[in-house]
Amino acid sequence: MSVRLRLTLWHTALLGLMLTGFAVLVYAAVARQLTIELNDQIRLGALAASRAFRAVGPDTGGLHGGPARFGGPPRGGFEEGPPGPPPNGGLATAPPDQGLFIQVVDVNGTVLSMSPNLAQPLPIPADSLRQVLAGREAHDTVQLGRDRVELYSAPLVHDGRVVGVLQVAASLEPLEASLAELRLVLGLVVLAAVGVAAVLGWFLAGKALQPVDQMTRVARAIGHSTDLSQRVPVSNPRDELGRLAATFNEMLAQLQQAFENQRRFLADASHELRTPVTTIRMNAEALLRGAAYDPRERDETLRAILRESERMGRLVADLLALARADAGQPLERRPLALDSLLLEVYREAKPLANGVQLELGELEQVEVVGDHDRLKQLVLNLVDNALRYTPAGGKVTLDLVGQDGRALLRVRDTGPGIPAEHLPRIFERFYRVDRGRSRSQGGTGLGLAISQWIAEAHQGRIEVESEEGKGSTFTVVLPIHKPGVSAPVAPRPVQSGAAIPR
Numbered sequence: 001m002s003v004r005l006r007l008t009l010w011h012t013a014l015l016g017l018m019l020t021g022f023a024v025l026v027y028a029a030v031a032r033q034l035t036i037e038l039n040d041q042i043r044l045g046a047l048a049a050s051r052a053f054r055a056v057g058p059d060t061g062g063l064h065g066g067p068a069r070f071g072g073p074p075r076g077g078f079e080e081g082p083p084g085p086p087p088n089g090g091l092a093t094a095p096p097d098q099g100l101f102i103q104v105v106d107v108n109g110t111v112l113s114m115s116p117n118l119a120q121p122l123p124i125p126a127d128s129l130r131q132v133l134a135g136r137e138a139h140d141t142v143q144l145g146r147d148r149v150e151l152y153s154a155p156l157v158h159d160g161r162v163v164g165v166l167q168v169a170a171s172l173e174p175l176e177a178s179l180a181e182l183r184l185v186l187g188l189v190v191l192a193a194v195g196v197a198a199v200l201g202w203f204l205a206g207k208a209l210q211p212v213d214q215m216t217r218v219a220r221a222i223g224h225s226t227d228l229s230q231r232v233p234v235s236n237p238r239d240e241l242g243r244l245a246a247t248f249n250e251m252l253a254q255l256q257q258a259f260e261n262q263r264r265f266l267a268d269a270s271h272e273l274r275t276p277v278t279t280i281r282m283n284a285e286a287l288l289r290g291a292a293y294d295p296r297e298r299d300e301t302l303r304a305i306l307r308e309s310e311r312m313g314r315l316v317a318d319l320l321a322l323a324r325a326d327a328g329q330p331l332e333r334r335p336l337a338l339d340s341l342l343l344e345v346y347r348e349a350k351p352l353a354n355g356v357q358l359e360l361g362e363l364e365q366v367e368v369v370g371d372h373d374r375l376k377q378l379v380l381n382l383v384d385n386a387l388r389y390t391p392a393g394g395k396v397t398l399d400l401v402g403q404d405g406r407a408l409l410r411v412r413d414t415g416p417g418i419p420a421e422h423l424p425r426i427f428e429r430f431y432r433v434d435r436g437r438s439r440s441q442g443g444t445g446l447g448l449a450i451s452q453w454i455a456e457a458h459q460g461r462i463e464v465e466s467e468e469g470k471g472s473t474f475t476v477v478l479p480i481h482k483p484g485v486s487a488p489v490a491p492r493p494v495q496s497g498a499a500i501p502r
Contacts, residue, residue, distance in 0.1 A: 003209060003212075004202070004205045004206055004209055005202075007201065007205040007208075007209075008198060008205050011197065011198075011201040011205075012198040012201055015193070015197045016190065016194045016197075019190045023186040023187075023189070023190050026182075026186060027179070027182060027183065027186060030179070030182055031179055034175050034178060034179070035175070038150055038170055038172075038175055039139070039150070039152070041099075041100070041170060042100065042150060042152045042169070043152065045100040045102065045168050045170070046152060046154060046166060046168040049102045049115075049166065049168060099170060099171065099174075100115070100168055100169070101115055101118050101122060101144070101167075101169040101170070102114070102115040102118075102166075102167070102168050103115070103121060103166075103167040103168075103169075104156070104164055104165070104166055104167070105124065105164060105165045105167065106164045106165075107133055107162065107163065107164060109124060109129055112164065119145070120144070120145065122144065122149075122151060122167050122169055123142050123143075123144070123151075124140075124151075124153060124165065124167060125138075125140055125142070128140050128151075128153055129153075129165065131153075132153045132154065132155045132162070132165050133155065133162050133165070134162075135157075135162060136155075137152070137153065137154050138152075138153040139151070139152055139153075141172070142169075144169065144171075147172070147173055148171075148172045148173070148176075149170060149171050149172060150169060150170050150172055151167060151168075151169045152167070152168045152169065153165055153166070153167050154166045154168075208241070211232070211233075211234075211235060211241040211242070211244070212241065212244075214232055214233060214245075215232045215244070215245060215248055218230050218231070218232050218248075228252055228255055228256035228259055229256060231249045231252060232245045232248050232249055232252075233245070234246050234249070261429075264430075265429050265430065269319060273312065273315060273316075275308075276308035276309070276315075277312070279304065279305075279308040280305050280308050280312075283301045283304050283305045283308075284305065286301050287301055287302075315446070318446035318447070318450060319446070321377075321446075321450050322429065322449060322453070331370065331371035331374055332371045332372075332373075333369055333370065333371070334369065334370075334372075335367055335368070335369050335481050336367065336368060336369075336370060336372050336375070337365065337366070337367055338367065338368050338400060338407055338409065339364065339365050339366055339400055341375060341376055341379065342360075342363065342398055342400050342409065343360075345376060345379045345380055345383055345398075346360060346398060348380070349384070349387065352384075352387060353387055354387070354392065355392030356387050356391075356394050356395070357393075357394070357395040357396070358383075358395075358396050358398075359395065359396075359397055359398070360398050360399075361397045361398060361399040361410075361412075362399045362400070363398075363399070363400050364400055364402050366400055366401075366402045366407040366480060367480065367481045368407055368458070368478045368479065368480060369458075369479075369481045370458045370478070371454075371457075371458075374457070374458075375454065375458070377450065377454065378450075378451045378454040378455060379409065379411070379476070381447040381448070381450060381451045382411040382451060382474050382476070383396065383398070383411055384447070385447055385474075386411050386412075386413035386415065386472075386474075389413070389415040389416065390413045390414060390415040390471075391415065394413065394414040394415060394471075395413070395414050396411065396412065396413045396414075397410075397411075397412045397413075398410070398411060399412070405480050406477050406478065406479060406480060407476075407477070407478045408475055408476070408477060409475070409476040410473055410474070410476075411473070411474045412471065412472075412473045413471045413472055413473075414470070414471040415471050415472060416468065416469065416471075417466045417467050417468040417469055417470055417471055418464070418466040418468070419468055420466075420468075423464060423466060426448055426464065427448050427452045427462075428449070429445065429446055429449045430445040430446065431445065448462075451476075455476055455477075455478070459478070459479055460476060460477050460479065461477050462474060462475070462476055462477075463475040463477065
C-alpha cells in the first residue's frame with residue numbers, strides 16, 4: 001500500500017469518524033428536543049382538556065363523590081370545580097388539538113369518557129395505573145392499533161383523594177418520520193463529506209508527496225546511469241520536503257565528489273604503481289640481455305631495481321595505511337610524552353638531512369593521549385617532506401609548545417614554499433605541486449593524506465602557512481592530556497580526496 005493511499009485512508013477515516021460523531025450528537029439533540037416539545041404539547045392538551053371537562057355524578061356514570069372539574073393539580077392531579085351539565089357524555093368541548101387523544105378512567109380502570117378522535121380506548125399499563133392512583137404522573141409509550149403513541153397519565157383529585165385518571169396521548173408517527181428524515185439527511189451529508197474528503201485527500205497527498213516522487217525518480221535514474229550530477233528540484237526550501245530535497249542534493253554532491261576522488265585515486269594509484277613495475281621489468285630484461293656479464297652495468301641495474309622496489313613498497317604501505325584509515329581502524333590510546341617522541345624523530349631524521357640543517361627550536365614537555373607509532377609516522381612524514389624540498393644549506397626547525405590546552409608541534413623549513421593556489425589541495429591523495437620532481441625524489445604523494453588522517457583520528461588537525469621563496473610551516477594541533485581526564489580518541493576515515501607532499 002502506497003504512502004499516498006495510506007494518508008488518504010487515514011484522513012478519510014478520521015474525518016468520517018468526526019462527522020459521524022457530530023451527526024450522532026446532532027441527531028440525539030434534535031430527538032431530545034422533539035420529544036420535549038411533544039411532551040409539552042401533551043401537557044398543554046391535558047390542561048386544555050381539564051378546562052373543557054366536567055365530572056358528573058354517579059347517577060350519570062360520572063365520578064363518585066360529586067361534581068368535579070380539571071384545573072391545576074397541586075399534587076399532580078386536578079381538583080374539583082363548579083358543576084355543570086356535561087355534553088357529549090362528559091366532554092364539555094372538543095379536544096383543543098385533534099392530534100391529541102384524551103380519555104378519562106376511574107380508579108378501577110373503567111373508561112368514563114373519550115375524545116371523538118379515539119377509535120378505541122387508550123391502554124393504561126397496570127404499573128402506571130398504580131403510580132397514578134398513588135398521586136404521581138406517568139409517561140408510557142404504548143401501541144394504539146397500528147400506531148405508537150406517547151401516553152401521559154395524571155391523577156384526578158377530589159377532596160384530597162384520587163378519584164380517577166386523565167390520559168392524554170399523541171401519535172409518535174410525526175416525530176419518528178422527522179427523525180427518519182433527519183437520519184437520512186445526516187447519513188447523506190456524512191457520506192458526501194467523506195467522499196469529497198477522500199477525493200481531496202488523494203489529490204492533496206499526491207501534491208504533498210510530489211517532491212518525494214521526484215526524488216525517487218532521480219534516485220532511480222542515478223542508480224541506472226551512475227550519473228551523480230543530477231539534482232532534485234527544490235520547490236520550497238522552507239518546508240520539510242524542501243529541506244529533505246536540499247539534504248538529498250547535498251548528499252548527491254558529496255557522493256559525486258567522493259566517487260570522483262575515488263576514481264582519480266584509483267587512476268593515480270595504478271599510474272604510480274605502473275612506473276616502478278615498468279622500471280623493474282626493463283632492468284630485469286636488461287639483465288637477461290647480457291647486462292649481468294658486465295659487473296658495472298649489472299650493479300647499476302640491480303641498484304635501480306632495488307630503488308624502484310623500495311619505492312613501490314613504500315607506496316603499497318601508504319595505500320594500505322589509507323585503506324585502514326578509510327575502514328575506520330581503531331588506534332591504540334595511551335598517554336605519551338610528545339616531546340620525547342619529537343626527539344626520537346629528530347635523532348632518526350638527522351642522518352638523512354643531506355646538507356640541510358635540522359635543529360630543535362622551542363621544546364616544552366607536553367603529554368597527549370594517542371597512538372605512539374601513528375603520531376611518530378605523522379611527524380616523520382612532515383620532517384621528511386620538509387627535508388626533501390629544502391635545498392642544501394637550508395634549515396628545518398622542530399618546535400613543540402603548549403598553548404590553551406593544546407599541543408602545537410611545528411615543522412618549519414626554508415624551502416621554496418607553496419604557491420597560494422595549491423594550498424587548498426595539498427592534502428589530496430596523489431596531488432603534487434611539482435609532479436615530476438616529487439616522483440623523482442621518491443615521494444609517493446600520500447604522506448600528507450596519511451598525516452591528516454592521523455591528526456584527525458587524535459581529535460586534532462594540521463595547519464599550513466607558506467610563502468613562496470621563504471618556506472612553509474606545518475603545525476599539528478593536538479589536545480593536551482590532563483591527568484584524571486579520559487579523552488576518547490576516535491579514528492575518522494580520510495576523505496577519499498586527501499593529500500600529498502608538495
